[in-house]
Amino acid sequence: MELLGLNYNSEFTEAFNNPPATPNCSSSVSSASSDALNDDEPPPPPPQQQQQQHSPTKQLKGIKKRKEKEKEKKARFAFMTKSEVDHLEDGYRWRKYGQKAVKNSPFPRSYYRCTSAACNVKKRVERSFADPTVVVTTYEGQHTHPSPILSRSALAVAIPPPSFIPGAGGECVGGVVAMPWLKPSNNDAHDGNTVPAMSHQYFQNSTYITAQNVAANYNRNNHIGAANAAGILQEKRFCNPNSSFLVDHGLLQDVVPPHMLKQE
């Protein structure tokens, strides 16, 4: 994981320091993400080809090695499982209905719907394979029910973030910050006169929540891209919740997977 993160970060930083000629360079992105996935594993040849070329013992060894590699990879990305990630992030249960690679983003994007039938809230989550503490979440809609997992005091974690992150170019829209699962923000009036559903822009424990209905983009003139370029996500990133943080804010530690706890 550490090696992956280092590789990924250096590559990403370099990409920002030496931007390609074209602003939209999907090839560099795809290579970055595929590198993150396959950096320690050359693509195995098709099984049929392997059968023709290798002796049975070699073939068996190859299969065994590949299975081990797959097992390793699975363990490494175990944090991606739905329940763990979702409990940690906002206390709601979500059903995943899709995932995609995103242009200009080194992160894969996953799509979720709230499992509560009457609640039509959706969210999409972009999480770095290389560094699972870097998360971009975008909510659409407001929950019609409280979190089934977190206590009220835990929900009160809605700490107003700094409205401006030096060097990142990021600021909260309207200076209003609301946890979307707490209550609608002041900008969510939907009366046709105010800006609808904005103001969820902040960094919190490396989680970046975008304004609703706004896609994150990673160009350097954008919040996240600039933050990456400035190294903020790498250096100033909080580690994910440590135990004292959880205790202080009444979070239930047993819903947080151990590998997401802060490690020094």
Place this chain on the structure above:
DNA sequence: CGTATTTGACCCGCGC
């Protein structure tokens, strides 16, 4: 065997 996840097809809006 039921559920969760992956994956490619399909759709749609938008810009050229």
Place this chain on the structure above:
DNA sequence: GCGCGGGTCAAATACG
């Protein structure tokens, strides 16, 4: 009109 990118769906696959 066409291509592209993002969102959704559902079949295939993985998994316990």
